Amino acid sequence: MQRYSFVGGIHPDYSKEKTSSKKIEILSYEVGEVLTIPISQHLGAPSKELVKKKDIVNVGQKIASAGGAVSSNLHSPFNGEIEGISLAPHPIMGNIPSIKLRITDLNNEYKKIETKEKFQDTVAEAGIVGLGGATFPTHIKLSPPKKVEYLIINGAECEPFLTCDHRLMVEYTEEIILGAILIKEKLNINNLIVGIEDNKPDAIKSFEALKGKYLFELQILHTKYPQGGEKQLIYSTIGRTVPEGKLPLDVGVIVHNVGTCKAIYEAFTFGKPLYERVVTVTGAVKEPKNILVKIGTPISKLIDYCGGTVGDVKKIIIGGPMMGFAATSLDTPVTKGTSGVIVLRDEDLYDGKKSNCIRCGRCIEACPMGLVPAIMEQFSIQEMYEKLIDWHVVNCIECGCCSYVCPSRRPLVGYFKTAKRQVINILRQRAQK
Ligand code: SF4
Ligand code: SF4
Incomplete structure (x- = not known):
């Protein structure tokens, strides 16, 4: 069988075996529990709240509307009463305004969204x-401004530990394909490809079983991080390179994640808004699981549901270990972007002692974007942004491969995240002149 891949990347310890065969469980709730729903759960402007303290809302009701062209609506996960809107921890953004919802009953019959003409x-x-x-x-x-040739469904799930997409692909295969076909038909796209890494044989089998029923191409990808990066996936599946500063659409492609396809199918077919998602809870917990969770649930509840922590916990990561963020509070809620909660002990963490660069070149070999991290690091430390523009720091996808392989434990990706922001600001200002 043919396997597909990209240049660079790494093979970390995937640690997926604890949850890859665990069926998705549905988290239960009680009347009186409070969910915390941040008004910013997407790239772009925060949503604008439509509710105030003491309002009574129904499950599925819109409680915040898109706050700009790039923004999104938020819906209530339960019938409940709004306790107020106040600052609360967010997985990435620190403390931000969040809607507090007290559950008043557990009826899960949701208010359907209005189906629009488009x-x-x-x-x-x-x-x-x-x-x-x-x-x-x-x-x-x-809403692409031009014709799309390829719709690629991202079933790589290349981040270590995470298995939420894997389980969706096994348990909701048809819903995912139906969501993808909706996109394909509505946008008049000729080619539909589903890309899955070869460490998910049961997911591959589930999709293979549908090949006679629906028209799509299944591509089995090498298991390599970051195979699920949009640019890497496009190269692996159709051999096209997205140029610097361009989008997948510029090479005729759109990429959607498997969970997103399922959500599209449910919205279009059943009028269901997005107020829940599957989260992998793993690492140093008694019983790692994949759990269907309402948006706004504190991560402490997920950890408790998994039997609590084991050993001396040093860090909890929200998302995957390569690109996720350290939780600052157990009250941090699950948002639409929360794919995992990973509990780590001292022995699970790398030795953080940094030493001098020994010019081994491993970071260069590992970079999936063909960058030279060892040199970019020097320019980042010295804040030499013009040089960083020349060395294409804007192409960095912040995957962390360079930091992972560095024997001197240089915190490379951390430097690039900061430097990139500065460089992007400089380029924007230049473009406005
Ligand atoms: S974090 Fe950036 S520089 Fe480092 S390997 Fe990934 S893309 Fe390359
Ligand atoms: S991997 Fe680390 S030590 Fe090796 S060249 Fe890159 S920064 Fe230097």
Whole structure:
């Protein structure tokens, strides 16, 4: 069988075996529990709240509307009463305004969204964002200004530990394909490809079983991080390179995550808004699981549901270990972009002692974007942004491969995240002149 891949990348310890065969469980709730729903759960402007303290809301009701062209709606996960809107921890953004919802009953019959004439508007109404972690509002990606040749469905799930997409692919294969076919038909796209890494044989089998029923191409990809990066996936599946500063659409492609396809199918077919998602809870917990969770649930509840922590916990990561963020509080809620909660002990963490660069070149070999991290690091430390522009720091996808392989434990990706922001500001200002 043919296998597909890209240049660079790494093979970390995937640590997926604890949850890859665990069926998705549904988290239960009680009347009186409080959910915390941040008004920013997507790339772009925060949503604008439509509710105030003491308002009574129904499950599925829109409680915040898109706050700009790049933004998304938020819906209530339960029937409940609004306790107020106040600052609360967010997985990435520190403390931000969040809607506090007290559950008043557990009826899960949701208020359907209004189906709009345009497919994209229905997706926007449902508040769907990219569920692979990027959280870009999906309706924008579904409104391309030019013809799309390829729709690629991202089933790589290359981040270690995470298995939420894997389980969706095994348990909701048909819903995912039906969501993808909706996109394909509505946007008149000729080619539909599903890309899955070869460490998910049961997911591959589930899709193979549907090949006679629906028209799509299944591509089995090498298991290599970051195979699920959009640019890497496009290269691996159709051999096209997205040029610097360009989007997949510029090479005739749109990419959607498997969870996003399922959410699109449910919105379009059943009028269901996005107010829950599957989260992998793993690492040093008694019983790692994949759990269907309402948006706004504190991560402490997920950890408790998994039997609590084991050993001396040093760090909890929200998302995957390569690109995720350290939780600052156990009250941090699950948002639309939360794919995992990973509990780590001292022995699970790398030795953090940094030493001098020994010019071994491993970071250069590992970089999937063909960059030279060892040199970019020097320019980042010295804040030499013009040099960083020349060395294409804007192409860095912040995958962390360079930091992972560095024997001197240089915190390379951390430097590039900061430097990139500065460089992007400089380039924007230059473009406005
Ligand atoms: S974080 Fe950036 S520089 Fe480092 S390997 Fe990834 S793309 Fe390359
Ligand atoms: S991997 Fe680390 S030590 Fe090796 S060249 Fe890159 S920065 Fe230097």
